Amino acid sequence: MTAARSVRGVAQHIALTDQTADGADKPDAAVVRDALGVGVAVGLSGFAFGVTSAGSGLGLLQTCALSLLVFTGASQFALVGALAAGGSPFTAAAGAFFLGVRNAFYGLRLSQLLALPRAVRPFAAQWVIDETTAVTLAQPTRRAARIGFTVTGLSLYVLWNLTTLLGALGAEAIGDTRAWGLDAAGPAVFLALLAPMLKTATERAVAGLAVLLGLGLLPVLPAGVPVLVAALAAPLALLAEGRRRGRTGQDATDGVEGDR
């Protein structure tokens, strides 16, 4: 579930909004095609989650419950990883929760674009994730945005849950998932999500500091806690950035607006 795509989506959205002013329109079929492309490609990676979750010791019902009810990939992977490492349920859930906070910011944008009736919002909320946001932001009109959101959300939700089930069943069938290298799926997913986010020096500094904190504190703190401490790299980097700006007398909001 990649943020790079959503950033690209924002850029496209801005470009396409200009087109709309000239009366340009996008056929419904084209919107559906784009949405299905994203929904199917990412939906299939639920298989990796199913395998990882089962390999982490979660039961079939627990694995499927996560995909059905949490439905935000990075948080799901983080939770099963933390539980497998022996973390307490609350530290494990905290890591998953902090990863999910970004969805709130997607929701802020989507609620303006989709203009959903209040009664529909509790249902639409479950689909507010990286991919649906990227597709929705890329659409030129409200109609296209609504179609894009619905088709991406539906196809991704159905496939993600089906492949989760298949992955969990598959993992139970093959037994030792480590022998098949499947314990590398989790970190590879995280790296694939992280890579497109490392655009500027600040992001790379945050990532580097987080790695040092996460690994350095691992031997001394209870399982799951080092990741939470590593999250402090984000506010620390912002603080350092603010100080640097303050010294050079630059406007502190400068690069912030340019970020997204």
Add this chain to the structure above:
Amino acid sequence: MNTWIAIGVTVLGCYAVKLAGLLVPAHTVERPYVRRLAALLPVALLAALTAQQTFADGHALVLDARAAGLGAAAVALVLRAPFLLVVTAAVVVTAGVRAVGG
């Protein structure tokens, strides 16, 4: 039971933030600092998680087949491979290194 507690808390927390985004008026949280922090938090968490799940064995740091797998994933990312291929590369290389006794 502990696992179900963790699942329940995660389900409630993750759904709550999704719904909050759709319900809260945009201007209340759309401050530059908050937006910037929200963008940087996943960077920190994902980086720490990637490193831990690659190099951790309980409370010990180890260098094993997973590191080779992650290296393969990094190469795939540099070559702009699609998401599924990146994950597959990591799995195949990790399994391969283990098979030859890594």
